[in-house]
Amino acid sequence: MESSFHGAIAFALMAGMLVIGSLLRKYIPLLRNSLVPASIVGGMLGFGLLSLDLIPGFGAADFTTLTFHFFTLSFMSLCLTGSSKNKSLSGGSIVRGGLWLTLIWTISLGIQGVLGYGVIVAYDQLTGSDISAFLGAIITHGFTQGPGQALTFGTIWEKEYGIVNAAQVGMIYASLGFLVAFLVGVPWAKRVIRKGQNLNRESSIDGYFLSGFYSPDDRPKTGRMVTHSANMDSLAYHLGLLAIAYVLTHVWLLSVRDLVAGFSPWGLNLGVLFSHNMFFIHGLGVCVLMRLVIDKAGLSRYVDDDTLKRITGSSVDFMVVGTLMSIQFAVLYALLTPILLVTLAVTLTTLAGCWWLGRLSGKLGHERALTSFGCCCGSTGTGLLLLRMLDADFSTSVAKELAFFNLAIVLVNMHLLFIFAPIAPSLSPGAYLLAFGGTALVALALVPLLMGKLKPGAPLNNIKETVK
Numbered sequence: 294m295e296s297s298f299h300g301a302i303a304f305a306l307m308a309g310m311l312v313i314g315s316l317l318r319k320y321i322p323l324l325r326n327s328l329v330p331a332s333i334v335g336g337m338l339g340f341g342l343l344s345l346d347l348i349p350g351f352g353a354a355d356f357t358t359l360t361f362h363f364f365t366l367s368f369m370s371l372c373l374t375g376s377s378k379n380k381s382l383s384g385g386s387i388v389r390g391g392l393w394l395t396l397i398w399t400i401s402l403g404i405q406g407v408l409g410y411g412v413i414v415a416y417d418q419l420t421g422s423d424i425s426a427f428l429g430a431i432i433t434h435g436f437t438q439g440p441g442q443a444l445t446f447g448t449i450w451e452k453e454y455g456i457v458n459a460a461q462v463g464m465i466y467a468s469l470g471f472l473v474a475f476l477v478g479v480p481w482a483k484r485v486i487r488k489g490q491n492l493n494r495e496s497s498i499d500g501y502f503l504s505g506f507y508s509p510d511d512r513p514k515t516g517r518m519v520t521h522s523a524n525m526d527s528l529a530y531h532l533g534l535l536a537i538a539y540v541l542t543h544v545w546l547l548s549v550r551d552l553v554a555g556f557s558p559w560g561l562n563l564g565v566l567f568s569h570n571m572f573f574i575h576g577l578g579v580c581v582l583m584r585l586v587i588d589k590a591g592l593s594r595y596v597d598d599d600t601l602k603r604i605t606g607s608s609v610d611f612m613v614v615g616t617l618m619s620i621q622f623a624v625l626y627a628l629l630t631p632i633l634l635v636t637l638a639v640t641l642t643t644l645a646g647c648w649w650l651g652r653l654s655g656k657l658g659h660e661r662a663l664t665s666f667g668c669c670c671g672s673t674g675t676g677l678l679l680l681r682m683l684d685a686d687f688s689t690s691v692a693k694e695l696a697f698f699n700l701a702i703v704l705v706n707m708h709l710l711f712i713f714a715p716i717a718p719s720l721s722p723g724a725y726l727l728a729f730g731g732t733a734l735v736a737l738a739l740v741p742l743l744m745g746k747l748k749p750g751a752p753l754n755n756i757k758e759t760v761k
Contacts (some may be wrong), residue, residue, distance in 0.1 A: 303355045306348065307614050310335030314614070316660075328479050330678070332610045333471055342673045344622040353621045357444065358458070360615030363694040364441025366575040367608035369538055371699075372580035374457055374601040375753040387690055391697030393741055394668070396736045397647060398437065398702050402709065405433035405639050405735025407726055412635045426626070427718050428462045430725070434714065435466030435513035436473075436639060438560075440616035440671040441573060443467045446714050449570045454733060459625045462632065467671075468617050469636050474670035474679065477644060478663060482682035485659050491683040492657060499509025516599040527749045531600045538583055540740060542576045543569075553627060566715055574711065609674050643669050660684060660691045667680070673699060708733065 314335025318324045324334055339356075342348050352390055413429030416422065429448060435443035443463030449458040485491050501507050518527040549567045567575075587593055625632070647669060651662020660683050667676030673695060703710065713720070713728045720728070 299350075299355070300359075303351060305431045306351065307356065307359065307611055307618065310339040310614050310618070311610055313338060315505055317340050319506055319695055321397070325503050325505075326501070327475070327684075329475055330610075332613035333475070333617065336468070336614040339614065339618040340620055343618060351575055353612070353619050356615045356618040357464075360440060360446050360464075360608065361614055361620050362617060363578055363608045363612040364439070367612060368441070368573055369576045369604050370535055370601050370604045371474045372577050372610065373538065373584050373596075374536060374605070375584065375588065375598045377594065387693050388697060389743070390654065390657065390661065391701055392699040393650070394665055394694055395705055396739060396743065397650045397661075397665040398453075398668055398698070399645055399705055399736040400650070401646060402433055402437045402706060402738070403729040403731075404642060405437055405669075406430050406729040407614055407669060407733070408723075408724065409433060409635045410643055412638050412675070413631055416631050418544050419628070422631075424628070424631055425456050425459075425506040425718075427456050428459065429653070430717065430729075431459055431463045432466040432580055432635050432639050433729070435463045435468075436470040436643070436671075437669050439470075440464055440467035440612060442706060442714075444619075444712075445573065446717075449483045449715050450718050452570075456718050456759035458624050458628070460619050461619075462628065464616055464619050465508060465625055465632060466636065468620060469632075470670040471613060473640050473669050473676065478667055478670075478675075478683070481666070482663055482679055485663070485683060489585045490659050492660065516603060517597050519595055519600075527597065527600060531597065531604060534583075534596070538576060539581050541583075542572060542579045543742060545579065546572065553751075561677070566711065587731065596683075606674075609672065640670070642722070649742065653740065654718070657689055657691055660661075661694075663697070664691055667697075705736075 311331055312335075314333070315331035317334050317338075318329065318331050325671040339348075340353075343351065345354055351631060378584065380598055407430075410426045411429070413424055413426045415428075416429075417424055431443060431447055431450070434446050440463075443466060444460055447460030447463035448454075450459040450575060455635040499513070507513070516527075520527050520530045536706035546567060546569055554568050644666060647662050647666040651660075651665055653657040654661045660680060664676040664680040677692070677695065680695075709728065713725075717725055
C-alpha cells in the first residue's frame with residue numbers, strides 16, 4: 294500500500310502549503326499589506342523547499358498532473374454552475390461593458406503571442422542562441438489564459454512538435470503572471486482608491502481583506518444543503534455531479550479518438566484536438582449540456598450553485614499552488630534571461646493596453662482597466678480579486694460584465710483557442726503571426742465602433758469626455 298500514497302501525499306503537501314500560506318499572510322505584515330493570496334505564498338514556499346531538495350522523495354513533476362486536473366475541475370464546475378438570476382445580464386450596459394472586457398482580452402491574447410514570439414527571435418539573433426520562438430509565444434497562454442492552458446498547450450507542443458520544455462516554460466510564465474498581477478495591480482488599486490477615482494466610494498481595504506480571515510461573528514454564509522446528511526453529504530453529491538461529467542468526457546474522447554485518427558482536413562490534426570490534453574475544452578461542453586438538461590428537466594432545485602462556486606474557488610487555489618510547485622528550477626535557471634525579457638515586454642505592453650482601453654470604456658474605466666489587467670496576467674479570479682479592491686461589495690456592473698465576458702471570449706477566440714493554439718508549432722512564422730496578430734488587429738479596429746455604442750453610423754464619443 295505504501296506505493297499508493299505518493300500521489301495522495303503530493304496532494305496533502307499542496308493543501309498544507311495553502312494552510313501555511315494563509316497563516317503567513319495573516320501574521321507577516323509585509324505579506325498582509327501586499328495582499329498576496331495564500332495560494333501564491335504557499336506555492337512560492339513549496340517551490341523553494343522543492344528547489345532546495347527539502348521535501349525528500351518529491352520533485353516538481355509530482356505536482357504537474359494534479360495542477361492539470363484542478364484546472365480542469367475549476368472550469369468544469371464553473372460551467373456546471375447555473376447562470377445568474379439577475380435579468381440585467383442581458384441589458385445593454387452589461388453587454389457593452391462585457392464587450393469592452395472581451396475586446397481588451399482578445400487584443401491581449403493576440404499581442405502577447407506575437408510579442409513573445411518576436412522577443413525570442415530577436416534574442417536568438419543578438420546572442421546566437423537557438424531557442425524556439427514558441428518558448429516566447431507560449432506566454433500568452435500562461436498570462437492571458439493561465440496555468441491550465443499553458444500546461445495543456447505546452448504538453449501538446451512538446452509531445453507532438455518537439456518544443457522542448459514548452460510545458461515547463463508555460464507554467465513559469467503563468468506563475469510570473471500571477472506575481473505580476475499582484476505586484477503591479479495592488480499598488481495600482483491603492484492609488485485609484487487614494488485619489489477617489491473608483492465609482493464605489495464605500496469600497497475600502499478592511500481588516501478582513503488584509504488578514505484573509507473572518508472573525509467568528511462576521512463569517513458569511515454560503516451554500517445550502519441539497520441532500521439530507523442521513524443520505525449523503527451535499528458536498529459529496531456535488532462532487533459526484535462533476536465526476537459524472539468527468540467520466541462522460543473521458544468516454545467521449547475515447548470514442549472519438551479512433552474515428553479521427555489520421556484524418557487531417559485542411560491540414561488540421563484532429564487527433565491533437567480530440568486528445569486528453571484538450572480534456573478541459575471537451576469537459577466544458579459536457580458540463581454546459583449537463584446544466585442545460587438539468588434546467589430543462591426542472592431539476593435545478595437539486596443543485597446548489599454556491600457549493601459549485603466553492604468547488605471552483607478551491608480548485609483555483611490548488612491550481613495556483615500546484616503551478617508554482619511544478620516549476621523546475623533547472624529550466625528556470627537555464628532560460629532565465631529570455632524568460633525575464635519576454636515577461637517584461639509583455640507586462641509593460643499589457644499594462645499600457647489595459648490602462649488605455651479600460652479608460653476609454655467610460656465612467657467605470659478604472660474598474661475595467663484593473664480587472665482586465667488581472668484577467669490578462671492571471672485568470673478571471675485574479676481580475677475579480679483586483680476588482681474587489683475597488684468595488685468591495687461588487688455594487689458596480691463590472692462583476693456582472695465578467696459573466697458575459699467569460700462566454701464571449703470563448704466564442705470570439707474560438708479559432709485561436711480550439712484550432713490554431715494546439716497546432717501552433719506546425720504553422721509557418723507568417724501564418725502564426727497572421728492568426729494571432731490579425732485577431733488582435735481586428736479587435737482593436739472594433740474599439741471605435743464600441744465607443745460609438747455599437748452603431749456603425751453613430752459619431753464617436755469625445756475621447757476626452759470618455760477618458761475623464
